[in-house]
Amino acid sequence: MATTNHSFPVCLFRTDTFLTVLASFAEDREFRLLATIPAAVLSPLIVCSNGLVLVSIVRATLPIKTSTISLICCLLCSDCLVGMVFLPLYATWTMKDHALRSCAITGSLLFVGWFITTISFLTIIAVSCDRYIALFHSFNYKSIVTSTRTKKLIFAICLFSAVQSSMSLHHYLALAQYVLLGCLLVFGLFVLVFAYTRIFKLVRHHHRQINSHQVVQNDRTRQTKLAITMSYVIGVTLLCYMPFGIALAVLLVQGKFSNTSFKFFHISELFFCISSLCNPVIYCIRNLEIRTAVVVLIRDMNLFDDTKQNDHHKPTSPATITLKKDPTPAQSAVMVEIS
Secondary structure (H helix, E strand, O other): OOEOOOOOEOOOOOOHHHHHHHHHHHHOHHHHHHHHHHHHHHHHHHHHHHHHHHHHHHHOOOOOOHHHHHHHHHHHHHHHHHHHHHHHHHHHHHHOHHHHHOHHHHHHHHHHHHHHHHHHHHHHHHHHHHHHHHHHOHHHHHHHOOHHHHHHHHHHHHHHHHHHHHHHHOHHHHHHHHHHHHHHHHHHHHHHHHHHHHHHHHHHHHHHHOOOOOOOOHHHHHHHHHHHHHHHHHHHHHHHHHHHHHHHHHHHHHOOOOHHHHHHHHHHHHHHHHHHHHHHHHHHHHOHHHHHHHHHHHHHHHHHHHHHHOOOOOOOOHHHHHHHHOOOHHHHHHHHHHO
């Protein structure tokens, strides 16, 4: 494999200009350390928070449409990948010289970053369409949005994201990838604005009539609340992705990275990771069913730990738990006799 005078191996996704910028980046140890610390802190927090909500949803029976749950779980899985895969790669590539020079690690970071970003954005669009259909076509919702169609949609999202992300591994496909992403961004924003403009109009109308239609509107109320919850998720996600979008726009205008624009681009990747930490918090704050499921899971985990720690002191049976609360003299005698 050929090398440059900066001792960086030449890869399919590295142009000569980028190698020059990368050499300058490698010499800035202070910036690399400052970029690594937030990644190391965010990674376990994102994995734990999203994993907790994901397991809680899977093990609980929630009164939410199956398709909506599937899409939310898809979003949670992509957020988990941010903490489990992307941020460790990001921190390793940023801090370790051998990783910075490695074509394999650099390529993996590029692929995973674009893959997760595309899945998250497309899933958000799908959730918006799901909420729109649930509110405006509620009678036909079950026939339009089926479990099979939702699974096929999730598979298509993952497949498209993988194909699009693989384009980042070949620098001669970079222009085609950016054009594709630009079209996707414009289309996605149009869908989001259209769907949630109508949803918020419906929410205002719903609030005015909810008192006189309380019995009839129970299911509609739940669907409306979930739509508002997802609007918070979408808003936070778009806000966190904004620095990354600005950095990408600067790259498209300049046509290549400069030392400053590359550092801004690199830091902006941390901002979209913050949305992966905010999303599970929003689910728990805004949705009672999900919050209850998370509380039950945490409580069960604590009970399991307590039982495990005290296994050698007392038998784990319902009778023992009952006796432990308020034993009568006769029960105390039995407990002494057992011990």
